[in-house]
Amino acid sequence: MPPKRKAATPEPNGSHASKKGRPDLRQPHPNSKQAEDFGIVLREFYPPEMSNERCQAYTDGELERPIDTLKKACQETADTRQSIEAGSAVVHWFKSDLRLHDNRALFAAYQTAKENQIPLIGLYIASPQDWTAHLTSPARVDFTLRTLQRLQQDLGELDIPLYMETQEKRTTIPDRVVELCQEWQANHLYANIEYEVDELRREAKIVRACAEKGINFAPTHDTCVVPPGQLETGAGKQYAVYTPWYRSWLAFLKENPDYLEVSEEPGSNPGNARQKLKDLFASKVPAIPKTHALSDEEKKRFEKMYPAGEHEATQRLDKFLEEKVRQYEEQRSTLPGEHTSVLSPYFASGALSARTAVATAKRLNKGHLDRYDAGFMTWISEVAWRDFYKHVLAHWPFIW
Numbered sequence: 001m002p003p004k005r006k007a008a009t010p011e012p013n014g015s016h017a018s019k020k021g022r023p024d025l026r027q028p029h030p031n032s033k034q035a036e037d038f039g040i041v042l043r044e045f046y047p048p049e050m051s052n053e054r055c056q057a058y059t060d061g062e063l064e065r066p067i068d069t070l071k072k073a074c075q076e077t078a079d080t081r082q083s084i085e086a087g088s089a090v091v092h093w094f095k096s097d098l099r100l101h102d103n104r105a106l107f108a109a110y111q112t113a114k115e116n117q118i119p120l121i122g123l124y125i126a127s128p129q130d131w132t133a134h135l136t137s138p139a140r141v142d143f144t145l146r147t148l149q150r151l152q153q154d155l156g157e158l159d160i161p162l163y164m165e166t167q168e169k170r171t172t173i174p175d176r177v178v179e180l181c182q183e184w185q186a187n188h189l190y191a192n193i194e195y196e197v198d199e200l201r202r203e204a205k206i207v208r209a210c211a212e213k214g215i216n217f218a219p220t221h222d223t224c225v226v227p228p229g230q231l232e233t234g235a236g237k238q239y240a241v242y243t244p245w246y247r248s249w250l251a252f253l254k255e256n257p258d259y260l261e262v263s264e265e266p267g268s269n270p271g272n273a274r275q276k277l278k279d280l281f282a283s284k285v286p287a288i289p290k291t292h293a294l295s296d297e298e299k300k301r302f303e304k305m306y307p308a309g310e311h312e313a314t315q316r317l318d319k320f321l322e323e324k325v326r327q328y329e330e331q332r333s334t335l336p337g338e339h340t341s342v343l344s345p346y347f348a349s350g351a352l353s354a355r356t357a358v359a360t361a362k363r364l365n366k367g368h369l370d371r372y373d374a375g376f377m378t379w380i381s382e383v384a385w386r387d388f389y390k391h392v393l394a395h396w397p398f399i400w
Contacts, residue, residue: 055398066200067228067394070193070219073204077211084216086116087187089271093177094124094162095199097192097222097350098147099310100154102262105220109190110266119273120266121184122155122162124148125177126286129170133198139302140348141292147349149285150309159269161280166287170198174206181215184277189215192222192350195390197397224387225355226252226259228394238395242388249384250370260359306345313346317357321364321376328375341379347386357383 057063064072092109100106106122113120131141152162163180167173181189189210193203203219210217221227231239231248239245253259274281288294294302306312320341331339346352358380362369365376393399 055396058396058398065395066197066204066397067195070200070204070207073207074219077207080211081207081216081218084187084214086112086118088185089113089119089121089277090116090188091121091123091181091184091186091190093189093191094122094151095191095194095350096348097353098144098151099313099351099353100151100158100265101310101314102353102356103192103265103350104222104263105190105192105218107263107266108218108220109188112188112190114267114270117270119271119277120160120269121186121273121277121280122151122160123177123180124162124164124286125173126164126166127170127173128166128168128289128291131289131292133170134196136292138288138292138294139298140345141288142294142299142302143306143308143345144349145285145288146303146308147351150311152283152285154310156281158266159273160266161273161277161283163280163283164286165283174202174209177206178209178213178215181210182213187215189217191217191219193219195223195228195394197393200394222353222355223350224390225249225358225384226387228391231391238391239388240392242385245388245391246381246384249387253369260355260362262353262356262359306342308351310346310351313343313352316341316343316346317352317360321361325361325364325379326373326375329378330375332378347383354383354386 054063058065090109090113092106094106097103097105110120126145130136148162148164152164155162167176177189181187189206191203194200203217207217207219226249231245231252233239233244233248239248320343324339324341327339343352343357347354347357358369361376361380361383365380366372368376369380370377
């Protein structure tokens with residue numbers, strides 16, 4: 001299950017002819033019809049805007065990058081958000097981080113709840129429109145919902161409810177998140193940042209909407225081992241080629257080993273959650289829409305191939321690093337047999353963090369990232385590719 005890829009959506013304030021006299025940047029590019037015919041872009045959600053002129057406008061800084069839109073929202077609301085006192089609950093919004101272990105926003109939410117002796121609530125909102133817009137496969141939807149079921153069980157053992165619901169229209173999610181926080185009297189909302197275009201713009205909108213309603217929304221860097229924006233070329237630019245980027249990634253982690261420190265799991269929910277939030281514990285996993293449904297036979301096959309949950313992910317990681325990783329460099333492209341980690345679905349859903357994977361591999365490789373055992377080194381570099389893709393996407397939002 002590779003990272004989802006999609007075209008950029010329009011900026012909130014619009015963008016027309018550029019300052020350099022370019023034509024309207026919203027005009028279709030020459031191959032836009034071909035992109036539609038091959039299903040690369042769905043016009044229901046994305047306009048044919050990504051022309052060469054528009055790409056250059058992003059590169060020149062004439063169009064604001066979505067990640068900068070989020071940064072600006074956080075900076076401009078910082079004083080307001082920091083002055084907000086705790087309410088009756090704290091909310092962690094799960095997205096692509098369906099795990100308890102090494103989930104930075106979740107642990108931060110738990111710490112706030114514990115300090116104020118108020119309940120922690122888990123939230124997950126499913127959006128069939130998001131799945132359609134992202135070209136999400138039925139197999140991935142099935143895996144996500146099965147993982148949610150396991151996550152709900154794990155949270156329940158800590159007396160933490162996981163409230164789940166479906167929003168048919170993806171555009172209603174920001175208002176619904178704010179509405180739920182108000183309903184639960186939660187003045188603090190935590191979530192890990194997703195670096196795709198729509199998600200960054202959505203987070204920026206929610207930061208401002210929450211601040212207006214007296215809610216402190218804290219988007220947290222968690223998905224990448226090294227967050228986007230931390231690595232630059234000697235000229236102060238984003239790396240466009242993987243190899244020099246990877247050398248910089250390794251050097252950064254050697255100089256900043258704390259970036260490989262995994263966060264703790266939350267403890268038992270404070271604030272008598274079972275009594276105060278009784279109804280939330282009865283929340284059901286969202287139903288699979290007909291557009292993304294598997295046959296009964298396919299469900300059984302995928303469930304056998306990819307059992308859901310972070311416990312399965314951890315077992316697979318440990319087994320791979322103990323039994324196969326030393327032969328990984330030589331055998332990873334060999335067709336007969338299974339020589340890879342088979343962890344992609346777990347990384348994609350967030351049942352396993354890339355940070356945990358790299359930290360574990362480093363420890364077993366005698367504390368090294370880039371020497372000693374070639375198998376470990378090669379596999380670590382493959383995991384790093386996920387960081388690289390998100391760094392590139394955050395800097396050049398026109399990348400598909």
